[in-house]
Amino acid sequence: MATRMKSDKELRKSVQPARAPLPPGPEGHSILGVMPEFNRDPLEFIKGCRDYGDVVRARFLYVTAYFLYHPDDIEYVVSTHAKNFIKSMSLRSNFFQRLVGNGLLTSEGEVWKRQRRLVQPAFHRQRISAYGDVMVDYARRMIAAWRPNEVRDIHRDMMRLTLEIVVRTLFNADVSQDADKVGRVLSQIVKPFASQATIKWILDNRLPTAAHRRFHREARQIDDIVYRIIADRRASGLDQGDLLSMLLQAHDEDGSKMTDRQLRDEVMTIFLAGHETTALTLSWTWYLLAQNRFVEQKFHAELDDVLGGRPPTMDDLPRLKYTDMIVREAMRLYPPAYGLGREAIDECEIGGFRVPRKTQIFMFQWATQRDPRFFPEPEAFRPERWTEEFSGSLPKYAYFPFGGGPRFCIGNTFATMEIVLVLATIGQQFTLSLAPDHPVSILPAMSLRPKDGIRVVVENR
Ligand code: HEM
Numbered sequence: 001m002a003t004r005m006k007s008d009k010e011l012r013k014s015v016q017p018a019r020a021p022l023p024p025g026p027e028g029h030s031i032l033g034v035m036p037e038f039n040r041d042p043l044e045f046i047k048g049c050r051d052y053g054d055v056v057r058a059r060f061l062y063v064t065a066y067f068l069y070h071p072d073d074i075e076y077v078v079s080t081h082a083k084n085f086i087k088s089m090s091l092r093s094n095f096f097q098r099l100v101g102n103g104l105l106t107s108e109g110e111v112w113k114r115q116r117r118l119v120q121p122a123f124h125r126q127r128i129s130a131y132g133d134v135m136v137d138y139a140r141r142m143i144a145a146w147r148p149n150e151v152r153d154i155h156r157d158m159m160r161l162t163l164e165i166v167v168r169t170l171f172n173a174d175v176s177q178d179a180d181k182v183g184r185v186l187s188q189i190v191k192p193f194a195s196q197a198t199i200k201w202i203l204d205n206r207l208p209t210a211a212h213r214r215f216h217r218e219a220r221q222i223d224d225i226v227y228r229i230i231a232d233r234r235a236s237g238l239d240q241g242d243l244l245s246m247l248l249q250a251h252d253e254d255g256s257k258m259t260d261r262q263l264r265d266e267v268m269t270i271f272l273a274g275h276e277t278t279a280l281t282l283s284w285t286w287y288l289l290a291q292n293r294f295v296e297q298k299f300h301a302e303l304d305d306v307l308g309g310r311p312p313t314m315d316d317l318p319r320l321k322y323t324d325m326i327v328r329e330a331m332r333l334y335p336p337a338y339g340l341g342r343e344a345i346d347e348c349e350i351g352g353f354r355v356p357r358k359t360q361i362f363m364f365q366w367a368t369q370r371d372p373r374f375f376p377e378p379e380a381f382r383p384e385r386w387t388e389e390f391s392g393s394l395p396k397y398a399y400f401p402f403g404g405g406p407r408f409c410i411g412n413t414f415a416t417m418e419i420v421l422v423l424a425t426i427g428q429q430f431t432l433s434l435a436p437d438h439p440v441s442i443l444p445a446m447s448l449r450p451k452d453g454i455r456v457v458v459e460n461r
Helices: 008-015 035-040 042-052 071-080 094-100 109-123 125-143 154-171 176-189 198-203 210-236 243-249 260-291 293-307 314-319 321-333 388-393 412-429
Strands: 055-060 063-068 085-087 150-153 340-344 348-350 353-355 360-363 430-434 442-444 448-450 455-460
Touching: 035 042, 035 055, 042 055, 042 442, 063 071, 071 340, 071 348, 071 360, 094 210, 094 260, 109 125, 109 243, 109 260, 125 154, 125 412, 150 154, 154 243, 154 260, 154 412, 176 210, 176 260, 210 243, 210 260, 243 260, 260 293, 260 321, 260 412, 260 430, 260 448, 293 314, 293 321, 293 412, 314 321, 314 412, 321 412, 412 430
Parallel strands: 063 360
Antiparallel strands: 055 063, 085 340, 150 455, 340 360, 348 353, 430 455, 442 448
């Protein structure tokens, strides 16, 4: 039989290189995929999947997820090819949309670009350095009530402290009662949702349950307060020197400013993104210090040497080098944001594997920052490892507690400053040890939390 001449199209097809293969990964249940295994122990599951390689495929019900473990692949997604990725579907859930709308954390494309341009100056180092005193004052006020040898839940203390600080730096003091209410209600309503594992949100429960109805009612209450604060501030025209004033003044080259709706979305975003993450870093740092006396002694020695008994200020930060290394190391072992999520817009190839469009991609600080290829003795708490030489030789995305690329955490300087100042203020006066019979366990929810708090005994130094 005569062979048929191949058409142009067929010829082109036949000379195209073979498509890259799909990556390996656990099979999981025929319907649920890896969901049951994941839910049993998310952190173990994430770590265990590394055995399949640097790019791993896992199915959660009807959603295909890839886990990336190698810094080069993470860099590809969050930085060099960031244009081909949007935030993962978990961040587009009803819950998030209702709370933060089109704020910086969740928006995309041109909307995000403009907002980032407008909000960025409010987080400039010089501008936020004015908040250093607020941070130290609130920390001093808190410890004034501490009694030697009492047992405290240091996580609860840190949550309250960072909430007060964010309320003051956003809204200043003139609206204190209203602002406090926003903080209180917001931290309450995110609780039931925030305690779910991130990937569970893929299922985004839309049923009108009582909890959902309450959530929407409370979200409306917060909206009312925030809109009222914005209206009052607009009417007064005063620059209060706080973040809200900065956001109100921010304008584009064409002179256009943010609408009330955008202001509200950014205010809520800053609340949500900024307060718990900072509190968690502080809590986990105290937890690690309480178990490492040698590190704690060096920490105290630095405080005594640099501060000589006076309260810390912004100017002290460059000299609190060891404290800074402690924080870096704590964020390596207990990154509050323990995973980043993205969705592929177009098909692409990562690490030699095919990534179909709409694949949900997860990159875990939790796993990569504990990878022995990049961190010798990865489970050990060793602030000393953070020499300039070590930091310089580390692949860029082996350590990414604040994310990276264009969506890099806008509050990272604010957070680092707050963490070091609060640690220094408390560490000057108190030493913390773990309370007996209160084991600490990790709850990988929206962020990496201590499941039942962290109970410590506080003693005067
Ligand atoms: C230790 C504390 C903090 C940690 C670990 C942290 C972590 C992160 C991470 C990992 C991202 C990137 C998310 C992604 O790419 O999907 C992010 C973004 C963001 N963070 Fe933070 N953050 C912290 C503190 C703060 C503070 C104090 C604020 C504000 C006061 C803040 C505001 C934001 C905002 C607005 C974004 C979105 C930026 C954008 O997409 O343009 N964060 N943060």
